[in-house]
Amino acid sequence: MAKPPEEWLAQARYDMDTAAYMFRGGRYMYTVFMCHLALEKALKGLYAEQLGKEPPKTHNLLYLIEKMKLKLSEELQDFITTLNRVSVPTRYPDDLQRILKDYNKKRTKEVLDQSKKVLQWLNAK
Numbered sequence: 001m002a003k004p005p006e007e008w009l010a011q012a013r014y015d016m017d018t019a020a021y022m023f024r025g026g027r028y029m030y031t032v033f034m035c036h037l038a039l040e041k042a043l044k045g046l047y048a049e050q051l052g053k054e055p056p057k058t059h060n061l062l063y064l065i066e067k068m069k070l071k072l073s074e075e076l077q078d079f080i081t082t083l084n085r086v087s088v089p090t091r092y093p094d095d096l097q098r099i100l101k102d103y104n105k106k107r108t109k110e111v112l113d114q115s116k117k118v119l120q121w122l123n124a125k
Helices: 005-024 028-051 061-068 074-085 087-091 096-102 105-124
Strands: none
Touching (some): 005 028, 005 105, 028 061, 028 074, 028 096, 028 105, 061 074, 074 105
């Protein structure tokens, strides 16, 4: 049985809380990973709600947005494009030290703040 939209959104909020927890603990790579996961689940919930069918098994945020024909601001679109691109490297880093250097506290805080903004926007849909 497919997950109802409310369940997807509840899990998205839980995952965003986990991202914030990881940030407070200095686990920045996992903060970024959890932000992506939270937005993925929120998009899948919206997909289920708007299209009335089970969302595809994909991690590609842009694909989900395209399938729903969502119109995002340029700022949100740019951010999601960037977050989508870093999904795999934060899940399976080729070079742990490099990814840890790339996602320092300042940069990760920006990802977390933008992710919260996107989640809020998706919840309003």
